[in-house]
Amino acid sequence: MTGVPASAAGGSSGARRAAAGAGPGAVPGTAGGRATARAADGVAARTADEGASGAGGVSGGGTSGADGTSGAEPGGAPGAQGGGQSGPARGGKLAAAAVNQASVWNIANLLTVLRLILVPGFVALMLAEGGHDPAWRSFAWAAFAIAMITDLFDGHLARTYNLVTDFGKIADPIADKAIMGAALICLSALGDLPWWVTGVILGRELGITLLRFLVIRYGVIPASRGGKLKTLTQGVAVGMYVLALTGWLATLRFWVMAAAVVLTVVTGLDYVRQAIVLRRRGIAERKAALEEKEA
Structure with missing residues (x-):
């Protein structure tokens, strides 16, 4: 094609001029001019294809280049509109993976840390002024209530917004056992709650936690509705004992604690x-798998 030099035409603008018959030796309206126009259209199509593959992006009509204007050489900088797919796609996947990795300092973990910080503060408030001052016991109850409420929210937030982290898996149960254990031990030390109640509740909690670790190789024991009701009843009962209640409220808290012990x-x-x-199911499955492998 001698009518439209590739170096001069460059992009779609040169091809359009050639199609209009602006090239040398082409007379508009003649057969030669029409042939030149058809040839120029072919050059424009090939130029657009080459620009798309070399530049990594085309902004309609075969234009390429950093700013998407005509006249850019094929294989130039990626177009401003509709860049190449391979680079950005890989970058997008990396960005999505970074987003999916929840930060340790998310709201769920911060609530867990708050519960851990409240434990020594709660103990100090419980034992202030000999441990029987109604005002200090009210402050201790407020700290205990905040800890129990955050316990309800941090797990829900972690599961709902994909904020589950290794730190949260370890710290959350520790914070739960710490605030409940501190409250029970303080109440028994002050003579408000029998030691056997504290022993039953804490023994059950520590025993079940150990049991979960022992059978983790076979599967996970899911939390049941009874377990959730137990946790709620324990929180209400302990909270009522933390407050310096008298009269029928003191009688009521006894029965609430009795229900908590039964559920425990x-x-x-x-x-x-x-x-x-x-455990039995896991052992049976492993045995069946070994027999099938040997067979």
């Missing part, structure tokens, strides 16, 4: 049953 024992036995079933 019953749900604990249910977790033991689940652990035994889970």
Whole structure:
């Protein structure tokens, strides 16, 4: 094609001029001019294709280059509109992976840390002025209530917004056991709650936690509705004992604590049953897998 030099035409603008018959030796309206125009259209199409593959982006009509204007050489800088797919796609995947990795300092973990910080503060408030001052006990109850409320929210936030981290998996149960254990031990030390109640509740909590770790190789024991009801009842009962209640409220808290102890024992036995079933099932599955492999 001698009518439209590639170096001079460069992009789609040169091709359009050639198509209009502006090239040398082409007379508009003649057969030669029409042939020149058709040839120029072919050059424009090839130029657009080359620009798209070399530049990595085309902004309609075969234009390429950093600013998407005509006249850029094929294979130039990526176009401003519709860049290449391979580079940005890889960058997008890396960005998505970075977003999916929840930061340790997310709202769920901050609530867990707050509960851990509240434990020594709660103990100090409980034991202030000999541990029987109604005002200090009210402040201690407020700290305990905040800890229990944040316990309800941090797990929900972590699961809903994909904020689950290794730190949260370890720190959350520690914070739960720490605030409840501190409250029970303080109440028993002050003579407000029998030691056997504290022993039953804390023994169950520590025992079930250990049991979960022992059977983790076979599967996970899910939290049951009874376990959630137990946690709620324990929180209400302990909170009522933290407050310096008298009269019928003191009688009511006794029965609430009795219900919490019953739920503690019953749900604990249910977790033991689940652990035994889970272990037996896991052993049977492994045995079947080994027999199938040997066969």
